[in-house]
Structures are given as C-alpha cells and as structure tokens.
Amino acid sequence: MSENKAKVGNVKSRVKLVANPPPWPDGKRCAVAFTFDEDAESILHLAHHKNASNLVTSMSMLQYGPRVATPRILTLYREFGLKQTFFIPGWCIEKYPNLVDAILRDGHEIGHHGYIHEHPNELSYDREEYWLCRAIDVFERYTGSRPIGYRAPSYRFSRNTLPLLLKHGFRYDASLFGDDVPYLLSNGNSWLVELSTHYAMEDWAHYMVARDLNYMMPIKAPSHAIEVYRSEFDSAWRHGALWITVWHPFLSGRLARLEAISDLIEYMHEKGGVWFATLGEIASHIEKLVETGAWSPRVEVFPQYPTPIPELENGL
Ligand code: ZN
Numbered sequence: 001m002s003e004n005k006a007k008v009g010n011v012k013s014r015v016k017l018v019a020n021p022p023p024w025p026d027g028k029r030c031a032v033a034f035t036f037d038e039d040a041e042s043i044l045h046l047a048h049h050k051n052a053s054n055l056v057t058s059m060s061m062l063q064y065g066p067r068v069a070t071p072r073i074l075t076l077y078r079e080f081g082l083k084q085t086f087f088i089p090g091w092c093i094e095k096y097p098n099l100v101d102a103i104l105r106d107g108h109e110i111g112h113h114g115y116i117h118e119h120p121n122e123l124s125y126d127r128e129e130y131w132l133c134r135a136i137d138v139f140e141r142y143t144g145s146r147p148i149g150y151r152a153p154s155y156r157f158s159r160n161t162l163p164l165l166l167k168h169g170f171r172y173d174a175s176l177f178g179d180d181v182p183y184l185l186s187n188g189n190s191w192l193v194e195l196s197t198h199y200a201m202e203d204w205a206h207y208m209v210a211r212d213l214n215y216m217m218p219i220k221a222p223s224h225a226i227e228v229y230r231s232e233f234d235s236a237w238r239h240g241a242l243w244i245t246v247w248h249p250f251l252s253g254r255l256a257r258l259e260a261i262s263d264l265i266e267y268m269h270e271k272g273g274v275w276f277a278t279l280g281e282i283a284s285h286i287e288k289l290v291e292t293g294a295w296s297p298r299v300e301v302f303p304q305y306p307t308p309i310p311e312l313e314n315g316l
Contacts, residue, residue: 021240029273030236038088042117058212066096069253085279087113087151090135109278111149121158172283180241183298193283197244207251222260
C-alpha cells in the first residue's frame, strides 16, 4: 500500500509529459513569447470591401488596436524590459507607418502576416505568392529588411505555404498547432522552424464580439482568460515547453485585459527560469541546436497528402 501511495502525489511534475524538450538558453525552464497580431481594420475591409466604411463602430473597435492599445502595450513592455514579436499585414504597415517605427524603435520584431489578411488556403499558388511577395516588398520598404517569420492570417496555412516560405527565405513559421515544442517543417530538401501554438492561447475565444464579422463569443472576465493562459504557462514551465500567445491589440489591449496581462508577466517573473524572447530569437536558438547536433527536433515532411486519399475516391 505504501508503495502505491509513493506513486501518487504531484505526478504531473515528476513524469515526463514532453518527450524531447529542447535545451533553452542559460538553463531556463521554458520559452515564453507574447505575440500580438496587429490586424487593425484589414479584416473589416477583407470581409466587407464595398461597405466597410459604413461599418463605423466596427471600424473604431479595430482601429483601437493601432491607435490606442499598441502604444500602451509598448509602454508595458518597456517597463518589463521585454522584446517581443508583432505580426502585421503589409497593408497595415502602409497604413500605420509611425506605429511600425515605434515598434522597431523599441527593439521588437515584426513578422509577416499577409498583405490584407487574405486567406492563403482559399487562393491558387500564384495568387498566394503574389500577396506574399507584395507584403515582403512593403516590409523591405518600411523596415529596411526582409521578414524571417510568418504567421498565416487566421491560421489559413495552405498546401502551398511551406514551399513558398522556403522559396522566399523565411526561417520560421508560427501558424500551426502541432506540438508543445519547436519542430521542423521540411519539403524533403530544406526546412524551417515551426513555432506552434493553439486556440487556448488566443484572445479571440475569450473576447471577440463583432456583429459585422459574425463573431459573438460570450465575453469572459480578464481573470478567466488569464487563468487559461496561466495554466498553459505552468505546464510549459514544468515540462520545458514553448508558450506563445496569439493576442490582438484591439482585444487584449483594452484596459482591464492589459492590466491582467501585466499581472501575468509579474507572476512569470516571480516564478523564475523563464526565457522571454522574440520568435526570431527562439527560431535562431533552435537552428543553432539543430546545426550543432545539440538537439534533434521532430521533423514533418510536406506535402503530407499530395492527393486526396483514394479510399474516398468514389464517395461513401
Ligand atoms: Zn491576424
């Protein structure tokens, strides 16, 4: 009986639930990245091209992101000494150049997030490449460099996205939900680093109400949303995993919600052993581990299904 008893009690801390976590820099327990997607009103124009200017309340809700929320997010990051990653559609970079300057001035990273938040998996290869390159061009003009990281708008990663990212020199993607730790996406010849997350790390599920965009999520208290994020963080900390948020300034940058985020960052600092990094820094760390053979991540080779499966060729 005593033997059985010895096996229970804080089992989750003792067992290895992540099979092969990477070594993080300086012996840190886990890696944390707060990523914000600065979609602004691009999503309203995409959904309601001709009528967008008549949806004034929705427009103001989305513009709150770049105009009000992001400057205060930058203030909070300065207070904590954090450098983080913002994914911004090319169209929003053109629309809000001063904001882009402020983000870069504070040493943050900007990642590629489409041009007008178009959905790659609804486009042909050629159209997907057209919008990808149009946004790369904007990047080069406004930031002085090419983006190395990508997040597909609305996670609409297509069967053509990986070959296109490899062709255009991207080094990491942050669109998929496939693991708790970084892994590699390969086309058989070359690879890039996948830094995946999942819906629990989103703010959409907790806060997104927009009649004009057909989202009517029940609004949650910031304490509820933070409880979800903190649970994920505590587990990542115990098991050496990667914790990446997908937040939006117009949602999570609202006052009470950002105050709750501030408390969460303090909680992480108090817990200790956390590597706060941009996704670009995390991708570089993983590349170095792979190149030196210090750690071998899981590799997923694409395309996984070059054709639809034959079992269903004639229907059911
Ligand atoms: Zn987005």
